[in-house]
Amino acid sequence: MKTILITGGAGFIGSHVVRRFVKKYPDYKIVNLDNLTYAGNLTNLRDIEKEPNYEFVKADITAGELMKALFKKYRFDGVIHLAAESHVDRSISSPMEFIYANIVGTVNLLNAARLIWEDFSGKRFYHISTDEVYGSLGSTGLFTEDTAYDPRSPYSASKASSDHLVRAYNHTYGMPTVISNCSNNYGPFQFPEKLIPLAIHNIKNNKLIPVYGKGENIRDWLYVEDHANAIDLIFHEGKIAETYNIGGQNEWKNIDLIRQLCEIMDKKLKRSAGMSSNLITFVKDRAGHDLRYAIDSTKIQNELGWKPGLQFAEGLEKTVSWYLANEEWMKNVTSGDYQKYYDHQYGKR
Ligand code: NAD
Ligand code: TYD
Numbered sequence: 001m002k003t004i005l006i007t008g009g010a011g012f013i014g015s016h017v018v019r020r021f022v023k024k025y026p027d028y029k030i031v032n033l034d035n036l037t038y039a040g041n042l043t044n045l046r047d048i049e050k051e052p053n054y055e056f057v058k059a060d061i062t063a064g065e066l067m068k069a070l071f072k073k074y075r076f077d078g079v080i081h082l083a084a085e086s087h088v089d090r091s092i093s094s095p096m097e098f099i100y101a102n103i104v105g106t107v108n109l110l111n112a113a114r115l116i117w118e119d120f121s122g123k124r125f126y127h128i129s130t131d132e133v134y135g136s137l138g139s140t141g142l143f144t145e146d147t148a149y150d151p152r153s154p155y156s157a158s159k160a161s162s163d164h165l166v167r168a169y170n171h172t173y174g175m176p177t178v179i180s181n182c183s184n185n186y187g188p189f190q191f192p193e194k195l196i197p198l199a200i201h202n203i204k205n206n207k208l209i210p211v212y213g214k215g216e217n218i219r220d221w222l223y224v225e226d227h228a229n230a231i232d233l234i235f236h237e238g239k240i241a242e243t244y245n246i247g248g249q250n251e252w253k254n255i256d257l258i259r260q261l262c263e264i265m266d267k268k269l270k271r272s273a274g275m276s277s278n279l280i281t282f283v284k285d286r287a288g289h290d291l292r293y294a295i296d297s298t299k300i301q302n303e304l305g306w307k308p309g310l311q312f313a314e315g316l317e318k319t320v321s322w323y324l325a326n327e328e329w330m331k332n333v334t335s336g337d338y339q340k341y342y343d344h345q346y347g348k349r
Helices: 012-024 043-046 064-074 088-095 095-116 154-173 196-206 226-236 256-270 298-304 312-325 329-332 337-345
Strands: 002-007 030-033 054-058 080-081 126-128 179-182 184-186 209-212 218-222 243-246 252-253 278-283
Touching: 002 012, 002 064, 002 218, 012 030, 012 154, 012 184, 012 226, 043 054, 054 088, 064 312, 080 095, 080 196, 080 226, 080 256, 088 154, 088 337, 095 126, 095 154, 095 184, 126 154, 126 209, 126 226, 154 179, 179 226, 184 226, 196 256, 196 312, 218 226, 218 256, 226 252, 243 298, 252 256, 256 278, 256 312, 329 337
Parallel strands: 002 030, 002 080, 030 054, 080 126, 126 179, 179 243, 184 218, 209 278
Antiparallel strands: 218 252
């Protein structure tokens, strides 16, 4: 039986990956390692927590010696590394946390894996990253795997550093690494600091929807299950030392996305047309706000046969339905420090 470590499995994308692996691969033992920051929530995994091939370990990847001890104890055969500080706005107010979790944390895992993997055969260290490492596009063009790195926020700079370190461990020590860089994800269990769940939460509660600048920034959106499917493929079939870009071929200006979301919310909440869009408020722009991200995913499509499964209208509708059906989850994650974060982030805008 192979033992696979998934870090950050209590977070948004990680919980979808853990669930998929636990259910689909009963022959793997899946160890979910997460230190349960504000973004990590074990209720995301309620439905699989009792499965015999699942185990949760609460631990911080910035603790190097602890990582080494855990790798010695569990003898992991593979690592899927998702644990990270993930929100750009938080990285602007508190960059240091991103340096520790995203850079130091990643190197601790690489070192711990190197310690127990004398023989690299059958082993794999898969690092999950973002398209934000490539910087910002103008109105045309797409990021390919060969696009030069040009990170512009503390978040993307920390992810870029970790990508470089993963590649350096492959080049220097022969570590069997693979990396993927994905565009913006959306779907169930996303913390309401990111645009889509934040807007859903605010509309539901008749609160203003803060749109940065003029709402003209463009993101490429991918349903989280499509990302989990790509991660599964890359983990099993991706080539060592390679990078794969993952994207939805689904670019939206923020303001157009929010308008579409408002229409869906009006219908679902049985409100009159236009009620939700009245909540749209343009606020002070994010510092250094990247204009556009867009991905060329030809490589993963051609080499691994992956493609996005869900159309955006369907994915958005599913996402809204999930949040409306899971009010308790939202209540839970917005209790505690959320209001403080919200006031700090939006109070003076
Ligand atoms: P998230 O913020 O929802 O979850 C991150 C998880 O990591 C949480 O469970 C948190 O508790 C855990 N974590 C954070 N610091 C830790 C530490 N020091 N030790 C142990 N656990 C720690 O993030 P997400 O949106 O699910 O993103 C997961 C990964 O995917 C990240 O590496 C992110 O950079 C990458 N990514 C995200 C997106 C996106 O749109 N959300 C897109 C591309 C790539
Ligand atoms: P976000 O979900 O934070 O993802 P990222 O910054 O990693 O792309 O933001 C998506 C887009 O929405 C981005 O252009 C910033 C914008 N945005 C707003 O306009 N208002 C908000 O309150 C938030 C959180 C984001």
